[in-house]
Amino acid sequence: xxxxxxxxxxxxxxxxxxxxxxxxxxxxxxxxxxxxxxxxxxxxxxxxxxxxxxxxxxxxxxxxxxxxxxxxxxxxxxxxxxxxxxxxxxxxxxxxxxxxxxxxxxxxxxxxxxxxxxxxxxxxxxxxxxxxxxxxxxxxxxxxxxxxxxxxxxxxxxxxxxxxxxxxxxxxxxxxxxxxxxxxxxxxxxxxxxxxxxxxxxxxxxxxxxxxxxxxxxxxxxxxxxxxxx
Numbered sequence: 001x002x003x004x005x006x007x008x009x010x011x012x013x014x015x016x017x018x019x020x021x022x023x024x025x026x027x028x029x030x031x032x033x034x035x036x037x038x039x040x041x042x043x044x045x046x047x048x049x050x051x052x053x054x055x056x057x058x059x060x061x062x063x064x065x066x067x068x069x070x071x072x073x074x075x076x077x078x079x080x081x082x083x084x085x086x087x088x089x090x091x092x093x094x095x096x097x098x099x100x101x102x103x104x105x106x107x108x109x110x111x112x113x114x115x116x117x118x119x120x121x122x123x124x125x126x127x128x129x130x131x132x133x134x135x136x137x138x139x140x141x142x143x144x145x146x147x148x149x150x151x152x153x154x155x156x157x158x159x160x161x162x163x164x165x166x167x168x169x170x171x172x173x174x175x176x177x178x179x180x181x182x183x184x185x186x187x188x189x190x191x192x193x194x195x196x197x198x199x200x201x202x203x204x205x206x207x208x209x210x211x212x213x214x215x216x217x218x219x220x221x222x223x224x225x226x227x228x229x230x
Contacts, residue, residue, distance in 0.1 A: 007145045011030075028106040033181060044096060065186055071206075142165060
């Protein structure tokens with residue numbers, strides 16, 4: 001039986017961020033990462049875990065991209081070279097598997113309420129499925145992975161997928177720390193946020209410091225990331 005896994009993560013909150021710096025757009029992003037289960041990731045996961053072991057980490061050490069970039073917990077004791085190495089290996093893990101993604105991006109300047117974000121996100125999911133109908137139809141079952149980090153988003157996802165797909169189910173008791181592909185979905189959110197900041201000419205010191213320069217980011221990650229979009 002053919003199976004598609006959809007791994008979902010979010011960046012931001014439904015509520016307007018009153019602490020957001022004036023020069024930065026207040027964005028809400030949802031990532032959808034697609035994995036055809038006929039493509040085994042066992043060896044790739046083992047290679048990633050061996051890399052962690054060889055660098056002094058436990059095999060189940062989780063990678064959360066933005067805290068890693070910003071040197072926040074649990075990465076605050078790691079220097080930039082180590083953090084960049086962790087980032088690079090997770091990115092290459094995603095690239096090698098050729099995992100496809102889509103991202104929903106909402107500027108809350110134009111969606112000031114939870115209801116307007118809900119409407120736009122539900123429409124986005126329906127259009128995403130319609131525009132890629134042949135792709136989704138290839139699979140006997142579609143399994144959706146979301147850790148229910150935001151209750152309101154959980155409800156939106158259930159409603160949107162129930163009206164767009166028949167052969168789907170939500171995986172229960174999902175924890176991001178246990179799924180490398182959910183950590184990749186988290187990375188997709190972070191990379192999309194970086195892309196949005198670049199497009200809007202918004203300078204973020206931590207991001208610029210981590211990647212050294214915008215040109216190096218684009219050369220090493222940006223172009224490849226864009227090519228993975230579904």
